[in-house]
Structure formats: C-alpha cells, structure tokens
Amino acid sequence: MLPAEFGLIARHFAPLAGPGALGLLDDAAVIPGPAGTDLVLAADAMVAGTHFLPDDPPETIGRKLLRVNLSDLAAMGAAPLGYLMTVALPPGTDDPWLAAFAAGLAEDQARFDLQVLGGDTVSTPGPLTLSLTILGSVPTGGAIRRAGARPGDDIWVSGTIGDGWLGLRAARGEWPDPDGRLARRYRLPEPRLELGLALRGVARAMLDVSDGLLQDLSHLCRAGGCAAVVEAARIPASDASAPIAALATGGDDYELLLAAAPEDATRCQALGLTRIGRFGAGAPGVALLDGQGRDVTPARLGWSHV
C-alpha cells in the first residue's frame, strides 16, 4: 500500500482512488463480492536488494511477497482466494532458479489454500522485481479497518515484535541466530490468517506491523482520532538484549496490531495476544514509556519501504 507518511506519492495518487480503495490508507481495498461477501484486494511489490537479499534462496523469494500480501488479508480479517503475480527477471535467470521459485509458491499455495489466477513475466536489465495482487473474502461489511480505535481500548499485538529487524541482521550474519530462526522469519514471515479470522467481532481496528510497531500504531491513532500509550516493558520480544527502540520501529514483523474493548481482554489473551498499552483521548500520537513511566519515544517511529 502507499504509506500515508510518504507524502510525495500519496499526494499524487490518493486523488485517483475510488470508493473501494478506502483512501489508499487501509491494508487493502474492499469491493462487493459474491452473495454475502466482500472482496478484499491488496498489492505489494518487492525489489531484490531492497526487500530481500539477492542471494536469498529462490524458493523463499516469491513466498515472501505472497506472505506479505497474505498478512494484509489477515489484518482485514479476510480469508485468501487467489493472487496474480508479475515477475521481471534479470538476464541469466535459469531453469533451476525458476523451478525452485515456483516450488516455493506451490508449497505456500497448499499451506494457505489459494491459487495463482494470472500474471505476467517480463525481462529487465535491472534487479529481480516482483509484484503481487492478492484477493481475499470477508462477510459483507465484515472487513476490519484501520479506523475504529476508541479512547479506553486496549492495544494488543500478536507474536513477538522486532523479529523483522533482528532477522535481517541475522540473515546478514550481524546478529546471533544459533538455530536460524530469526533469519528464517526474515525470509518467510508468518501471516496471521487464522488469528485475523478469529478477531472478527473482537478487533475494532487492526493492521499488520510492516513499517514498525510505533509507526503502524500511529496509523491506528490517526484513523481513529485518538492517542496511544505503550509500555516498553510489555512489548513481546525474541531477544531481550536488543534495544527496544529498534525492535519497536524496525518493521517487517507482519504481526497483527489491534484495538479491542477492555471487556474483550479475556478473548484476546486466549488468542495468545499481548496487551502493550492503551488508547486514550487527545491528539493522534504515540508515546512509549519505560518502567519508570518516563517518555522514551524515539524521534523516528518507523520507516518507509519506499
């Protein structure tokens, strides 16, 4: 999606958006689908060297983009239907590479129960470039949007935060990763599809953490017109030795971040979520507090994929 904070491009493209596009500010667009359903649509692109490492195993590359798009569906509470993918291949891409690339996609198609619907393959003198459009389905009116958080709602996250940041470093050999778990998570994020479905009727607002926990939380604040306070000590992390500011701004986690009413706390806990703070009244904005209640909010809340 076009990140709202990337003003240059949003200014030019937002006026082109139709009503289903939700102002290009949500994780996906929503349009009418077959009887009783809405279709949910999202598109993402990835470039070798920017979004994945050029020497990443080919069987992970297409899957990573597929999973990033599946994560957008999870954030809307949608079930996957299918996808279209275009691939710009650099010269010399050989048959074994393509076979491994396709085999990785086949594995994830089976795992997440969806099929490719179409696509295009072109050649490029530049780096390998992939683009994927995903289609999902929700009951009519049931898509979980970014807007909807209210003062007093709890802030919940799934999984552990900062694994995208740790994983990139691990994949580059810059962070200890004895069992390879972190590097695997960088190469193959885990879309929280089942969790997204289970949060229908619970999450009042939701997105997936792609730009960094704090920055994505600021999106929920802006869309909901409220403030947010996060307790740093509550943020679930894989490695307590990593700086919390890095984990909370690093991005590429693809965990779900949501607002839920306090009376739904038991349901959220039962789903394995962690409560990290609360939405409050006030101007949209995010504050990170340390154990002594001091404001330790980093100057930069996240980063843009652009």
Next chain:
Amino acid sequence: MLPAEFGLIARHFAPLAGPGALGLLDDAAVIPGPAGTDLVLAADAMVAGTHFLPDDPPETIGRKLLRVNLSDLAAMGAAPLGYLMTVALPPGTDDPWLAAFAAGLAEDQARFDLQVLGGDTVSTPGPLTLSLTILGSVPTGGAIRRAGARPGDDIWVSGTIGDGWLGLRAARGEWPDPDGRLARRYRLPEPRLELGLALRGVARAMLDVSDGLLQDLSHLCRAGGCAAVVEAARIPASDASAPIAALATGGDDYELLLAAAPEDATRCQALGLTRIGRFGAGAPGVALLDGQGRDVTPARLGWSHV
C-alpha cells in the same frame, strides 16, 4: 499473461494455476463476482526500455499499461471495474514527473470509467518498472474465451494491424509520421472496450493482438483445435508501403481478433470489423496467402514480450 509459447516459464507456473485461471492461457482469469456477474482479472508488467521508451512523456507511461490491461478486458467482453498498480521508481524521480504520471492516469480513469483500488510504491536501482492488475465484470458465464473457434468461422479484426510496429519506429524517428498519429498509437494504444461489449453473443473466441496478428491467431487455432487461412491483401493496414509480414507479426496492436459464424458477418461489418480469412478443419496452424494464393507465411509468427 504468461505466453503459452514461452515454455520455460509456462512449464513452471501453469501447474500453480487454479480453476479460475483458465490454464493461464487466456487473456484474463474469471472468478465468481457479485450476483449475476463474473469478475475478470488480468495482470501485466512493463519495464522502461523494453515496453516503453525511457523518455516517453510521463503522462503516457502509466496510461499505456492501464490501456494494455483494459485491452485484455475488451478481449473477454468485460467492462472495467478498477485496478491496482505497483510502481518501482528509479532514484531521482521528481515531483513534476509523478504529477504528470498521475495526471495521465486520472485522464484515463475518467475516460474508461474506473478507479485505482490500491497499490504500492517502492524504489529500485534499476529501470522504472510498473505492474498493474485490472478487474472487470461480465454477466455470469459471459466471458469470451480464446477457445471456441470452429472450422468455417470467419476471422475478423478491428482497426488496423501493424500500428504497434509502425508506431515504435515512428516514435524512434525511423518511420515517416507527419501528423504523429503512429507514435501516439505506440504510446497510447486504444483498448476496444465498447467493441468488446458489443461482441458479446457474436464472437465465439476472441483475444487482443499483442504478440503479433499471426501468432495470436495461432493461439485461437490451438485453443479451438482448428486451422486458419489469412489473405494478406485483406489485412487492414495504416501504411500500404510497409512489409505485410512485419505488420502481421509485429505485435502491440491491441486490436481485437475473433472468430464469428458466417451468419454473423453483417453484424461484424456493422461494427466496423474487417474479415481477413477463415478457420478450417485440420491441425492447428496459420497460413498467410498472397493475392495469387501462394503461401507467404513468415517463419516467425510474432514475438514474445518476455
């Protein structure tokens, strides 16, 4: 779409396709849509220097890809609904360029009555790379497929053939183009959307000419299990001085090519189509005949965009 003739890639990707993907061999995929309709979906990618000239005016670049996708909808007899686009921008892409790029898209959105539903913008160290997924709508079961031509059917085309080939040369200054019409056609092909809608119930099989008239005709032959004979003198051309073999194999025309029963000839003529030959019994294959009935079929029927 993945060209069937590009065996290397088709072999790897075709097994991934779901039932709606029509074997990845049609112009678009077809899945159930809102009550009484099917959704039609296609994706295409373009790379600067390969699919358009790097110094083409920015207001034409996004529109060209949009129109190429709209042409896929036209070929299925579908009406446009919306699109998602991803853009990989090279360093130094400036604000005026983006403004012109978006303005061109806005103009075509108004003209063809559709809106952007989503997308993604990333940076690339390589050439400008665009990918677009288009959505259209047809009455349930009404999509016009590539399969369906029968021996005895007439072969019809819209417009003039070879303007893609002439237009590229004109845009490079290699072909006379006093009024700039040919270069404009290269930069901004004309999707035959209204004609596609009017051909519902008439065209038994249809596609748009993108790989070259003869090569695309061979796709109709393979899908329909029949042969085709084209009379070179009947092929409508903008410039009679151009070699007919070049015009008939050049590609990028985005005209409609279809099979229709002989009893529909009057309707096809009334729609401004030109009859260029006939399908016959026999092994799938295309023959081009000159005015004396001699076989002048070029060795290479077209080209691949890969």
